[in-house]
Amino acid sequence: MARRTAAMLYVDCVSSLASMDFRMDEWGVDLAVSGSQKGFMLATGMAIVGVSQKALEASRSAKCSRTFFDFADMAGANDKGGFPYTPPIQIMYGLRASLDMLFEEGLENVFARHARLAEGVREATRAWGLELCAKCPELYSDTVSAIYVPEGFNSDALTNHIFDTYGVSFGVGLGEMSGKAFRIGHLGSLTDVMVLSGLATVEMGMADLGYPVELGSGTRAAQEHFRNTAKVALKSAA
Amino acid sequence: MARRTAAMLYVDCVSSLASMDFRMDEWGVDLAVSGSQKGFMLATGMAIVGVSQKALEASRSAKCSRTFFDFADMAGANDKGGFPYTPPIQIMYGLRASLDMLFEEGLENVFARHARLAEGVREATRAWGLELCAKCPELYSDTVSAIYVPEGFNSDALTNHIFDTYGVSFGVGLGEMSGKAFRIGHLGSLTDVMVLSGLATVEMGMADLGYPVELGSGTRAAQEHFRNTAKVALKSAA
Amino acid sequence: MARRTAAMLYVDCVSSLASMDFRMDEWGVDLAVSGSQKGFMLATGMAIVGVSQKALEASRSAKCSRTFFDFADMAGANDKGGFPYTPPIQIMYGLRASLDMLFEEGLENVFARHARLAEGVREATRAWGLELCAKCPELYSDTVSAIYVPEGFNSDALTNHIFDTYGVSFGVGLGEMSGKAFRIGHLGSLTDVMVLSGLATVEMGMADLGYPVELGSGTRAAQEHFRNTAKVALKSAA
Amino acid sequence: MARRTAAMLYVDCVSSLASMDFRMDEWGVDLAVSGSQKGFMLATGMAIVGVSQKALEASRSAKCSRTFFDFADMAGANDKGGFPYTPPIQIMYGLRASLDMLFEEGLENVFARHARLAEGVREATRAWGLELCAKCPELYSDTVSAIYVPEGFNSDALTNHIFDTYGVSFGVGLGEMSGKAFRIGHLGSLTDVMVLSGLATVEMGMADLGYPVELGSGTRAAQEHFRNTAKVALKSAA
8 A cells, every 4th residue: 555645654553563454565654663572472572673764764764762762773784693782692682482372373473362362351351341442343353452440439549459468460541531530451472271360360359349240240141252262262372 | 296116208299389388307207208390380300309308318228229320329428518419409499489479478478378379279169069079178189179070070071172162270189099080289489369360260261162060150159258368478478 | 069050970881880890879970871781781672871960950951852761751750659650670670689799799898899800811922922902901891802903804894793603792893993993882781701711712703714823812911810810819809 | 233242222412413524324323311511512401312223121120229210201201202201491492593503614614613622721731842642643533632731830829810810610620630641622602713812821820830831732723723724613613
């Protein structure tokens, strides 16, 4: 899809790359930024950047300040098989192993697995009678679900209580969602069984704080979803 | 408790040491055998053996065959700070770290944690309407629960199905329990949240195979138990 | 040492911090930058920055572009025990272990060890009849030695040959030293015995390429130095 | 080579397998024992046993005591893809990686590498004017060299001094060699450069204790050997 405009399409795919479909060239993306610590299942420490020919050319005459990373430094060193600065070798070896895992599972299967896990979380949310921040399926993310707490409850109190009592860390609501929503991440090296653990924990926390939510209801809804889709998952992997 | 008999008290504490109370001297134990891979939370590769003075003396004149390990070889080398054979250094360093973790938590807290987790598994078993192999509380183990499947079901079919479908490995029934019971291990570096994950998985497996068990019932019973005892757990840790 | 000037004193201590003495406050340093991957003996992935009150205040009104790291972001999050971005947790745990190692050895001993190892490298350089880039002892670094190759030789050919033939990587000459000098790094978790290995390797490479250097001469000079100072090293550690 | 005798040929290849050639079937070996921690470059924790059909059959009627390991237990479980006892999973995964490394280098190259490294140690021994315990080339081992110290010196004092002063651990003389010889191991993931480090250390220790050995002489002899054979090593790897 060629774009006849000077505008650039930038994509922050930190929390989605390698867990959900992404097509840089086909979608006409000019700059994509990701990291080692999410879908690639590695330690923090390496940014992964994709740049289109158009953006690369624009960077040569761009006037915006750049203090840390310049495509020209990197391209010059990379051409000779090197790096302009000390590279995170350990993560580059790790990336090789991550890619092996991802390709062995098959990207189609990786994406299908995340879609199935995410739907389990959404089924649990519905069983709890709570609402996703994403208002319609087109906005659903298969790697993270932000969930509104009921009126009169503070989502930060929930995540703090769960961390203190059960030792599990959930994401807080960011920006205008602060105090109103919490986030369940579901990406990377994750299985249905691991998701159930997180859902059961959220339920204990909500029950402890008097939420109008039936204990076990979301876990059971996710169990049903996972049971009913287990064979499909097995089939698509075969 | 001095024993006035030539008989020896041997204890297999492979699956209990460092997770449940054990008092070698106070209980008059002559020989205790454990391993690195259970309560000590390490890789397989090191046996841990305790021997009483009485057993050590008896070993000098014992006629039973011994082809591999002799207390005399070990004691002689240990006296000089050495080992008669190549020792598993990596596990000995690991044991130092494991002991630090156990002592930091406090043995009393470690034992209480295992008792609480085990009771959660037993509550789930009751909610499922199933029976433990241990017939009375005195026989309960806080590190593993063996559970009878209902008449007409084969426990090996259950553990095989769960492994194939959900990637989780439960213990099979051993000896005369073969096919009649499966085992849930609950020891080592384990939390309530991790136990819920296992229980929810067993339920999916039983539901898949048509067990007369309500999906989610055991998980919910364990959630109730863990919620109600969470503060106690926190208090005893403080 | 209070400075009565608006000028700032910036120190790049990437390759020296934790191996050589550094006194930020006492020396009136305004900004010091280091990393995880040298003296702290960790993987690449974390910058370590020190900033004086004076520089912090200046940063509030500074007009220079900053696109990546702002003290204000970091200070705000740190105050609440957090980070503005995903932190490299694994390296922060590693840093705890590195600091334990450094403090157990004792910083005075760590600095003395590097001075002793560096002098071994300098003794070898003298025995080879070669010259250090550092023209006088005040300029010597105890963490890296840059060494001129003789007239008519190319230092890059030497480092390439050694890498290809012996699998050891030495630093190339940077900037105007390119082709004229190579660098031997000697910092971090390093012993006299490990230094000898590097020196013997450099000698093999120089002999292979026809350098007017006697094989084994530098290694022997360093052996003499290490032998003669071994007791001192032991004593200062006691 | 079929053997027409009831006698069995047992081989202890703990310190040689995967570093030197070994042909169980071709040489008519009945029982071979090795371990994970030498040529396979792994942690201690797994025995590796090879058994001929003849020995396997003999074991069925053998009367010698066996308390720990029985081929029948192992064969029965292995047939069903299992183990009779808890297996050292971590070492089995490690073995897969070790074998990948060995096969990538090529067994012929692995054996040639050990022969070259061993000859370097022997050249150093000759330069020191010392004698190997192995009296003729047919008895040389390419994985370990036992070296007599001169009359009037105690080899244990040497290994103790080197460990205390330089932090390097060499093998003591075993059995009747006790006090008379020390051992340099040279197997596994080892390079010429690493060997030089060990030789230079032995020299410092001998010089410290007044041995009639010229400092640096053995290191230099090994450097010469490694230089002269580096191209051969490179060629055979190509």
